[in-house]
Structures are given as structure tokens and as C-alpha cells.
Amino acid sequence: MSKEKINGQLFSYSGPAFHYLNEEERHFFAKAPADFRVSLIGCGMIGMEHMRVATRVGRTSIHGVFDTNERSIKVAREEFAKVTDEDFIVYDSLEAACNDPEIDGIMICTPNYTHLDILKVAIKSGKPIFMEKPMATKLEDAYEITKMAKEYDSVLQIGLQYRYKSIYAEAIHEVLERRAVGDVKMINIMEHRIPFLDKVNQWNKFSKYSGGTLVEKCCHYFDLLNLFAQSRPVRVHATGSQSTNFIGFEFKGEKSDILDSAFVTVEYENGVRAGFNLCMFAPMFHEEVVICGDEGRVKAAEMEDFGESERLRTEMEVFCGQYRPSKTSKPSYPKLIEDSGHNGATWFEHIAFADQMAGKKTNSATVEEGFWSIVVGSAAEESVNTGKIIEINEFLQSKGIDL
Ligand SMILES: NC(=O)c1ccc[n+]([C@@H]2O[C@H](COP(=O)([O-])OP(=O)(O)OC[C@H]3O[C@@H](n4cnc5c(N)ncnc54)[C@H](O)[C@@H]3O)[C@@H](O)[C@H]2O)c1
Incomplete structure (x- = not known):
């Protein structure tokens, strides 16, 4: 993070492209020291994204990493050297990564099935914790985490970061803050994309490690549905199948x-x-939300089709009929931010974690929101498996969850 402000904001760039300049020659590119140091547990795909974003945002620096896979550590070391001159510290145990007196916070970026056990160790540190979504693979475990969080005096932020994508941030502003559609009545979200990517030990191909697709991937969208509805789900019905991807795919038997x-x-x-x-x-990434209220309709979409032809990357329509002005727009962040990962969502999630460490209130996802996103995802998986409509109260009771 530069010491110079543009329009009152700190300009973020700390990469090695300006290494030819001496320290005393730097002003715009002089790096302000990070406010916080964190340990990173799990340096796979998203762990490295957090590492790059942390370094670019500059409020938080990655003090050290812990990962059970040698190759992940090797590659993370190489990636770290591309974005910072700082030493790359590798912890030899989870306990060491969580209890280093030099750190101010912990980021848990390991596969879903490891979250609860890792959190049990991390929470003993009493430090602010960021933990990736979904909180857990099973609803019972997610509920246990909500109970742990109630007793926890420090921060526990969940990585439901889509609310920070520019299309959703704008839709939240229009629908919940500006009330551009009046009272929300219907919400529809669509995600069309390429198959799940490769992961260490292919954990995301197996429901027992991921929680199933509707928990693992779709908790992001159920969090958004819950947010736009501003209410608790009472009933879920779903149909689905493994119709095309990974049929016949086996890993380690x-x-x-x-x-x-x-x-x-x-x-x-x-x-x-x-x-x-x-x-x-x-053959693309396409996501879209449509929200209809009694006074209007908002639609926001984000597209990436890998094609050569020029087309819109985001679009948004706010139609309010006779009630108030309508408009169309193309929500975006600066390219540096969008390119840093998940079209900028990781960037703002990171800033929220730094703000939380600084004691500020943010709109980042709480453990309770993490829990309710898994309630919808688990109920949807159950509905697909049984063919039944799932009544949420009965579903929670069947899992021994009494709210
Ligand atoms: N946008 C998002 O919100 C987003 C995107 C991708 C992944 N995720 C979430 O981030 C988490 C990690 O996903 P990923 O894509 O980085 O997976 P990955 O397989 O690429 O990386 C996971 C890393 O964790 C390490 N690991 C596994 N068990 C460990 C343990 N017990 N202790 C320490 N390290 C361990 C692995 O060796 C690997 O390096 C998942 O919960 C996933 O759902 C979120």
C-alpha cells in the first residue's frame, strides 16, 4: 500500500515492478508497513489468492504459512517471492501457525472437511480468524461452529465474499439500501459455469469432503438469496443430478x-x-440475479465466455416503472482490483478482515449467515436425494438442532 492517497484513498501497489527504484526515490510507490500480520493455513488455490491480495492491499501481511502438502508450500514460496521481498516462514505445525506471538490473525483456507477441526485449534489462540466458506460440510458441524462463535470474544469472519462482487454490491445497494424495487417478492439466481477445477487430492469431487455441490459451491448464492430476502428459509425443494461431469471419475479408488x-x-x-x-x-462463467419487488425489477449479471468477441463483462438494469428513475449500468472496480481474484470480491473481503482486526464493524459474512447458507444448501442436497420438499424446522430438529 502506497503512502500516497488518491481521492482520499490509499493507492495499492506493492509489487516488484518498481524494484529498480531506491527506497529514498520512492514516494508514490513507497510501501507503508502493514497494520496486521496473519498466518495462512492452507496455501492452495484460494490461499494463494489471499496471499496475493493481502500483499497488494497492504493492510495485512502474510507472516507465515502452514500446509500439509509439500508441493503447495513450494509453489506458494515461489508466488510469494513474486509479490513481496518479505521472508517466507513455514510453520511445522498447525499449533505453531495459530499461536505465533508475532501474528494478529489467522486465515483458514483449507478444504471444507478440515474447517471444524482446524477452527478448534485456531480458536484457542483468541485471535481474529477468517475462515473460508462453507463453514463445514455437515449442518451439525456448522451448528457446532455457531455455538463456538457465540462464546468467542474475537472476530470470526466467514469467506462468503460474493456480496463484494461489483454486481452484487450494486444490487444490494439498489434493493436493500435504496429500496429501488419496493418490497422484495421474488429472487432468482443463475450460475452457469465450467466444471469444478482440480484440487489437492480432488476433495471437491466427493460430497463427504465438500458437503456436496449445493453446499460447497452454492452456499455463496444461498447466502445472497438469504441476504436479499432478509428472512429465514422455511421450505426448500430441489431437483438435480450428476448428468455430465466426472461420471466414472475415480481418485484413489x-x-x-x-x-x-x-x-x-x-x-x-x-x-x-x-x-x-x-x-x-x-463453456463460460455466467451468473445473474433478478430481483422483483412490488415497485420494480433489478437484474445484474457477470459474464466471461473465453471468446474473442467484445461483449459486456457485467451489466445491470434497474427498472422502477412509474415509481422512480430507471437506469442501466456496467458495475466494475479498477482493473488491478478485479484482476486480483473473483472480480474484486477477495480484495474487499480482505479489507473487511483488516477492518475487523482494527475493531471496525463491517458487512462481511457472520458465522450466523454462514450457518444459514449451509441450512439451505444441506436442505437442497437432502431434497435432491429424497425427492421430498424439506421443511426447515423439521430438518433442523432431525439433526438435533434446536434454535
Ligand atoms: N471464492 C471463494 O470463496 C472460494 C474459492 C475457492 C475456494 N474456496 C474455499 O477455500 C477452501 C480451499 O479451497 P482451495 O480451492 O484453495 O483448495 P486447494 O485444494 O487448492 O487448496 C487447499 C490447500 O489446503 C491444504 N490442506 C489440506 N488439508 C490441510 C490441513 N489439514 N492443514 C493444512 N493444510 C491443509 C492442501 O494441501 C492445499 O494446499 C475451501 O473451503 C473452498 O471451498 C473459496
Whole structure:
């Protein structure tokens, strides 16, 4: 992070491209010291994204890493050297990574099935913790985490970061702050994308390690549905299948068992109805939310089709009929931010974690929101498996969860 402000904001760039300048020659590119140091548990795909973003944002620096895979550490070391001159510290145990007196916080970026056990160790440190989504693979474990969080005096932020993508940030502003559509009645989200990517030990191809597609991937969208509905889900119905991807795929003798497509409907306590449509064998990334209220309609979409032709990357429509002005726009962040990962969502999630470490209130995802995103995801998986409509109260009771 530069010491210079542009329009009152600190300009973020700390990469090695200006290494030819001496320290005393730097002003615009002089690096201000980070406010916080954190340890990174798990340096795979998203761990490295957090590492790059942390270095670029500059508020937080990665003090050390812990990972059970030698190759992940080797590659993280190489990537770290590309973005900073700082020493790369590797801890030899999870306990060492969590209890280093030099650190101010902990980031947990390991596969879903490890989250609860790692959190049990991390929480003993009493330090602010960021933990990737989904909180857990099973609803019972997610509930245990909500109980742990209630007793925890420090920060526990969950990585439900899509609320920071520019399209959703703008839709939240229009629908919840500006009330551009009046009272929300219907919400529809669609995600069409390429199949799940490769992971260390291919954990995301197996429901027992990921929680199933509707928990692992779709908790992001269920968090958004819950947020736009501003209410608790009461009923979930879903159909889905593994129709195309990873059929016959085996890893270490286990067969992949995850959904690649689904339709989910959710009914909320306040009468809002929501739908979610997933296709994971589309040759693109396309996501779209449509929110209809009694005074208007908002649609926001984000597209990447790998094609050569020029087309919109984001679009947004706010149509308010006779009630107030309508508009169309292309929400975006500066390119440096969008290119840093998940179209800028990771960047703002990171800033939120730094703000939380500084004692500020943020709109980042809470453990409670993490829990309710898993309630919808688990109920949807259950509905696909049983063919039944899932009543949320009964579903929670069947898991021994009494709220
Ligand atoms: N946008 C997002 O919000 C987003 C995107 C991708 C992944 N994620 C989440 O981040 C987490 C990690 O996903 P990923 O894509 O980086 O997976 P990955 O397989 O690429 O990386 C996971 C890393 O964790 C390490 N690891 C596994 N078990 C460990 C343990 N017990 N202790 C320490 N290290 C361990 C692995 O060796 C690997 O390096 C998952 O929970 C996933 O759902 C979130």
C-alpha cells in the first residue's frame, strides 16, 4: 500500500515492478508497513489468492504459512517471492501457525472437511480468524461452529465474499439500501459455469469432503438469496443430478458423487420466493440475479465466455416503472482490483478482515449467515436425494438442532 492517497484513498501497489527504484526515490510507490500480520493455513488455490491480495492491499501481511502438502508450500514460496521481498516462514505445525506471538490473525483456507477441526485449534489462540466458506460440510458441524462463535470474544469472519462482487454490491445497494424495487417478492439466481477445477487430492469431487455441490459451491448464492430476502428459509425443494461431469471419475479408488446441475426453490418466512439454477457444464462463467419487488425489477449479471468477441463483462438494469428513475449500468472496480481474484470480491473481503482486526464493524459474512447458507444448501442436497420438499424446522430438529 502506497503512502500516497488518491481521492482520499490509499493507492495499492506493492509489487516488484518498481524494484529498480531506491527506497529514498520512492514516494508514490513507497510501501507503508502493514497494520496486521496473519498466518495462512492452507496455501492452495484460494490461499494463494489471499496471499496475493493481502500483499497488494497492504493492510495485512502474510507472516507465515502452514500446509500439509509439500508441493503447495513450494509453489506458494515461489508466488510469494513474486509479490513481496518479505521472508517466507513455514510453520511445522498447525499449533505453531495459530499461536505465533508475532501474528494478529489467522486465515483458514483449507478444504471444507478440515474447517471444524482446524477452527478448534485456531480458536484457542483468541485471535481474529477468517475462515473460508462453507463453514463445514455437515449442518451439525456448522451448528457446532455457531455455538463456538457465540462464546468467542474475537472476530470470526466467514469467506462468503460474493456480496463484494461489483454486481452484487450494486444490487444490494439498489434493493436493500435504496429500496429501488419496493418490497422484495421474488429472487432468482443463475450460475452457469465450467466444471469444478482440480484440487489437492480432488476433495471437491466427493460430497463427504465438500458437503456436496449445493453446499460447497452454492452456499455463496444461498447466502445472497438469504441476504436479499432478509428472512429465514422455511421450505426448500430441489431437483438435480450428476448428468455430465466426472461420471466414472475415480481418485484413489473413490468414485465422484457430486451434482453438476440443479434447480432449487426456497420459500422464506416473510413470503419471499427464491429460485436458483445451476449448470456446471457450460463453456463460460455466467451468473445473474433478478430481483422483483412490488415497485420494480433489478437484474445484474457477470459474464466471461473465453471468446474473442467484445461483449459486456457485467451489466445491470434497474427498472422502477412509474415509481422512480430507471437506469442501466456496467458495475466494475479498477482493473488491478478485479484482476486480483473473483472480480474484486477477495480484495474487499480482505479489507473487511483488516477492518475487523482494527475493531471496525463491517458487512462481511457472520458465522450466523454462514450457518444459514449451509441450512439451505444441506436442505437442497437432502431434497435432491429424497425427492421430498424439506421443511426447515423439521430438518433442523432431525439433526438435533434446536434454535
Ligand atoms: N471464492 C471463494 O470463496 C472460494 C474459492 C475457492 C475456494 N474456496 C474455499 O477455500 C477452501 C480451499 O479451497 P482451495 O480451492 O484453495 O483448495 P486447494 O485444494 O487448492 O487448496 C487447499 C490447500 O489446503 C491444504 N490442506 C489440506 N488439508 C490441510 C490441513 N489439514 N492443514 C493444512 N493444510 C491443509 C492442501 O494441501 C492445499 O494446499 C475451501 O473451503 C473452498 O471451498 C473459496
